[in-house]
Amino acid sequence: MARHGISITAAHHPPAACSAAPRAVAAAVAALLATAPLMAQVDLGTEEQRAAGKVVYDKYCGQCHGDDGDGNGYATLRVKPKPRDFTTGKYKFRTTPNGMLPTDDDLRRAIEVGLPYTSMPGWPNLTSAEIDNVIYYIKSFSPDFENPDRYGEPIDIPPPLESTEESISRGRVVYEEQGCASCHGEVGRGDGPSAPTLVNDKGDPIKIADLTQRWTYRGGPTKEDIYRTFSTGLNGTPMPSYADSLEVEDRQHLVNYVYSLGDGDDPGYGTLITAVHAEEPIDLQNGDALDALFADAPMTRFPLVGQISEPGRNFYPSVTSIEAQAVYNRDEIAFRVRWNDLRADTTGRNGPSMDVPMWDEDNGIGGDAEDGAEDAADSGDFFGDFGGEEAPAAAEDDFFGGGDTGDDFFGGGDDGDDFFGGGDAGSGGAEFSDAVALQFPISLAEAGSPLKPYFLFGDSQNPVDLWFVNLTYGVADTFRGRGSDQVVPTEADIVEAVTSYDQGEWTVTYKRRRSSRAGISFAEQQYTPIAFSVWDGFNRERGNKRALSSWFYVYTEPSVQQAATLPVLRAAFLVLAIELLVVFLVRRRARQRAAGSDTAADAVAAAGAPAV
Ligand code: HEC
Numbered sequence: 001m002a003r004h005g006i007s008i009t010a011a012h013h014p015p016a017a018c019s020a021a022p023r024a025v026a027a028a029v030a031a032l033l034a035t036a037p038l039m040a041q042v043d044l045g046t047e048e049q050r051a052a053g054k055v056v057y058d059k060y061c062g063q064c065h066g067d068d069g070d071g072n073g074y075a076t077l078r079v080k081p082k083p084r085d086f087t088t089g090k091y092k093f094r095t096t097p098n099g100m101l102p103t104d105d106d107l108r109r110a111i112e113v114g115l116p117y118t119s120m121p122g123w124p125n126l127t128s129a130e131i132d133n134v135i136y137y138i139k140s141f142s143p144d145f146e147n148p149d150r151y152g153e154p155i156d157i158p159p160p161l162e163s164t165e166e167s168i169s170r171g172r173v174v175y176e177e178q179g180c181a182s183c184h185g186e187v188g189r190g191d192g193p194s195a196p197t198l199v200n201d202k203g204d205p206i207k208i209a210d211l212t213q214r215w216t217y218r219g220g221p222t223k224e225d226i227y228r229t230f231s232t233g234l235n236g237t238p239m240p241s242y243a244d245s246l247e248v249e250d251r252q253h254l255v256n257y258v259y260s261l262g263d264g265d266d267p268g269y270g271t272l273i274t275a276v277h278a279e280e281p282i283d284l285q286n287g288d289a290l291d292a293l294f295a296d297a298p299m300t301r302f303p304l305v306g307q308i309s310e311p312g313r314n315f316y317p318s319v320t321s322i323e324a325q326a327v328y329n330r331d332e333i334a335f336r337v338r339w340n341d342l343r344a345d346t347t348g349r350n351g352p353s354m355d356v357p358m359w360d361e362d363n364g365i366g367g368d369a370e371d372g373a374e375d376a377a378d379s380g381d382f383f384g385d386f387g388g389e390e391a392p393a394a395a396e397d398d399f400f401g402g403g404d405t406g407d408d409f410f411g412g413g414d415d416g417d418d419f420f421g422g423g424d425a426g427s428g429g430a431e432f433s434d435a436v437a438l439q440f441p442i443s444l445a446e447a448g449s450p451l452k453p454y455f456l457f458g459d460s461q462n463p464v465d466l467w468f469v470n471l472t473y474g475v476a477d478t479f480r481g482r483g484s485d486q487v488v489p490t491e492a493d494i495v496e497a498v499t500s501y502d503q504g505e506w507t508v509t510y511k512r513r514r515s516s517r518a519g520i521s522f523a524e525q526q527y528t529p530i531a532f533s534v535w536d537g538f539n540r541e542r543g544n545k546r547a548l549s550s551w552f553y554v555y556t557e558p559s560v561q562q563a564a565t566l567p568v569l570r571a572a573f574l575v576l577a578i579e580l581l582v583v584f585l586v587r588r589r590a591r592q593r594a595a596g597s598d599t600a601a602d603a604v605a606a607a608g609a610p611a612v
């Protein structure tokens with residue numbers, strides 16, 4: 001407030017000096033006018049407005065952002081990333097240059113829309129005045145907002161360039177030259193070599209953005225948003241500003257490249273996998289043939305959430321979606337699942353029923369090396385013999401046979417050093433491996449019954465089968481679950497799997513016989529419930545600490561012969577119907593000529609019936 005007053009006084013000075021040196025004064029006035037908008041930004045509201053803002057804040061915001069605005073509300077233990085600490089004056093999503101305060105409109109956007117894929121919700125229920133007031137109140141937590149020097153003009157965001165091939169390829173060069181890949185990965189999946197080490201200004205591990213999933217961008221998915229993000233940087237995070245190092249045009253090309261990495265603005269979540277029929281054998285060892293089979297199968301993306309209903313809670317899972325496809329032939333069915341993971345954790349342990357000690361519930365994203373080391377050292381008791389298993393586990397490259405897979409996992413040597421170097425027992429994923437599971441009921445519910453097993457590994461009446469793959473070993477193990485405390489290995493069906501990790505993406509392909517005596521069979525034209533679990537070893541996920549989906553369906557599409565006969569049949573019916581119609585009309589015409597009664601329209605309407 002005080003500063004605001006001063007700036008107004010200053011603005012009144014020049015007219016008094018007018019007569020003395022008109023030119024200089026004119027220049028001074030011009031200068032003041034130029035800076036006037038800056039000063040006008042120091043707007044801390046009236047006392048009443050701030051008091052009204054406090055009411056809104058205490059009601060809706062304090063539980064996360066803390067009564068004192070320090071980000072330590074009572075709900076924050078469970079929240080990753082942590083709520084913003086308003087006392088620092090550091091805001092991520094701004095239109096203003098690096099290091100500057102956000103504009104009120106920037107804050108308004110975060111409050112209205114929320115920050116997707118964090119616990120920060122949007123607040124469409126608040127009135128415009130309430131938002132104004134709460135903004136005034138938030139600003140009062142940091143003295144920075146009283147300092148005119150901390151205000152900057154919003155940057156210019158030029159309209160995007162057309163996404164031509166040249167523009168995208170120039171953008172790729174910029175992306176490489178500027179080192180985006182070292183954090184975001186070569187194709188943007190968040191798997192750059194630095195990604196596992198990143199922390200924010202407070203030393204908390206910070207999750208790198210997956211540039212291929214634009215719907216998870218908190219600053220917005222449009223080209224303008226992308227331009228703004230890397231031009232202004234995200235204050236308080238390792239995400240730098242490139243305003244000084246890049247010309248506008250190169251920034252526009254970079255936008256086109258980043259945009260081209262994406263899978264769309266929207267995740268397009270589905271509820272159904274359509275398993276398509278193939279004549280060919282399904283050979284897991286023949287990668288090319290397998291890829292060709294799946295090339296024709298539609299891909300569906302399913303949302304994953306953290307398991308928070310039972311102990312082992314995971315409020316902020318690393319993986320937020322999984323894609324799935326299915327193919328079947330006469331005897332077998334194959335499923336392929338894909339998800340992005342910032343690195344392949346392939347040296348550790350994992351299992352669907354591994355115990356998660358209470359202190360390790362909900363340990364957030366990151367598991368940065370030091371924390372991990374401390375945890376491991378502190379927790380020797382919890383993990384008993386785990387220390388001794390490290391080295392042999394890391395040596396089990398043999399599991400990945402063909403050598404080239406091994407290279408992918410531990411790519412480029414330097415990654416390997418970061419991840420496993422120096423015999424540092426605690427360095428992140430060495431302890432727990434990545435893993436994935438498909439879940440099916442062991443039989444279909446009675447026709448018409450909506451009953452499905454409990455989605456958390458089944459229940460006593462309705463068991464489930466799990467096709468579990470620990471990515472350290474890359475083979476499928478089968479488990480039967482009657483609830484998450486009763487998951488036991490079964491040998492009932494043989495499920496095979498192959499796995500690969502490439503540039504931040506896991507692909508796991510499963511195969512099983514379609515018919516089973518012990519578990520579910522996949523008959524043609526059947527809707528079979530399916531659910532997914534994904535574990536990120538880097539995030540110390542194992543057992544019940546995982547990302548999971550609710551039940552969705554696999555539909556085994558009719559095999560090709562049937563699919564082909566159906567249209568033929570339909571055509572035949574149509575021909576028949578037309579013939580009948582013609583015969584009918586001809587006869588009627590004949591009768592009409594004889595009797596001269598019904599209209600032609602009636603005739604058509606009547607004739608239409610058999611055709612339908
Ligand atoms: C359930 C917890 C939660 C509640 C409730 C909540 N926030 Fe947040 N908020 C967060 C988290 C978490 C972040 C940080 C997200 C990130 O860093 O990406 C955040 C960030 C913000 C930011 C910073 C945006 C930026 O650019 O850095 C603002 C502003 C904000 N919240 C305002 C509010 C207001 C106002 C309310 C109440 C109307 C509110 N929040 C309620 C969790 C919450």
Ligand code: HEC
Binds near residue numbers: 181211234
């Ligand atoms: C030092 C590591 C690092 C480098 C280099 C880096 N980024 Fe980032 N970037 C991050 C981190 C960390 C985040 C997520 C910050 C957060 O979640 O608060 C991020 C977030 C982003 C986002 C998404 C923001 C949102 O709305 O959620 C975009 C887009 C982005 N970066 C683009 C780029 C581009 C383009 C480059 C190169 C010109 C680049 N980054 C270089 C670390 C980096």
